[in-house]
Amino acid sequence: MKNFRKDDGAGSASSDGGDRRVRADAQRNVDALLQAALEVFAVSGVDAPVRAIAEKAGVGIGTVYRHFPQRADLIAAVFRREIDACADAAPTLAADHAPFEALAKWMQRYASFVATKRGMAPALQAGNPALEPLRTYFFERVRPALRTLLESAAAAREVRTDVDADDILNAVASLCSSGHDDRPDYARRMVALLIDGLRPRST
Amino acid sequence: MKNFRKDDGAGSASSDGGDRRVRADAQRNVDALLQAALEVFAVSGVDAPVRAIAEKAGVGIGTVYRHFPQRADLIAAVFRREIDACADAAPTLAADHAPFEALAKWMQRYASFVATKRGMAPALQAGNPALEPLRTYFFERVRPALRTLLESAAAAREVRTDVDADDILNAVASLCSSGHDDRPDYARRMVALLIDGLRPRST
């Protein structure tokens, strides 16, 4: 795990062995690029022109490709911490609410994450080999979080058992992808519908 | 430039009124383009290179733009008849099944339509002004079909009333968009979940 950003917690000068120094100007460029990408992605989605990001960061186009050889690497770097934050919300909710309610609240929280981060849903879909690492990271991080919530609800017999975590992650991501700006509240209501559908069949 | 008379050759002066005539070769080109586009869209989606379609149809790139000034016009022409077929399935199902079952079956039918026609869902989303006419046509044609099914089910008190036809059309389109080829049966199961969610709250 190579932490580019120092992100605090650099505490122990661990024996990383061969600790490569990053030139200060290079580090500045990386930071500026991540910041620029975050903003550009937010308004134009992840398909925004690379040149726009380079310009906003004040660097040459070649510098983007030096630090992020594939466009997907830039996307991954930008989304990683948001993914972490979303996953970390699960245990917090589990501690504060009843099982099914915690599940429902987390799904809404995850929904707003997808809605905010344009291009998250497309990145999650299989088929784009360049984005596979981000997809992998996402599932590794978020799947266990959701599974725990699902299992608690299942133990309380408050949720049907023929739906797994990946189903929910994909479904909510699809429903909350951008493009429905004309129907306010659409995403929230559809996710609510999905949540209702998760209740055990009344028989 | 040579100035040759319209309808040169065999046609002669047969009587057929002042009808606007399309030159036979032009008509052939349009047909070939529609067929080529149908096939290319099916495998590569609606973002496939225009050149690929022109080549497959055996015409110059300029000819595509002559008959379909906007790329969206070609997409619309290709999808229109499929939209009609989907809408027409509704009354048939209504005649053969109980209200809620007819609704459920139509939703699955619509789901397979979206899944088959790659790029249908993106076209349905607002925000692409060029595809607005197709979007309009789609809703004009399909919305009433679904509404009838919904109303029948509502009259029988078999469906909740806080969800409208557009919600369902958008939600199913999102869930069945391409990109989940790795999870077989995913779309069908998610639509089934949505259908379950449509049942009235059990109280």
Place this chain on the structure above:
DNA sequence: ACCTGAACACCGTTCAAGT
């Protein structure tokens, strides 16, 4: 009227030349 493809604009990506 209709067809064609060279030409233009734009965007992703590379790489030789600079510091």
Place this chain on the structure above:
DNA sequence: ACCTGAACACCGTTCAAGT
């Protein structure tokens, strides 16, 4: 090491020239 931007490849779209 790292930065830069000209250069290349590709794709959407136009238009002058042909039939």
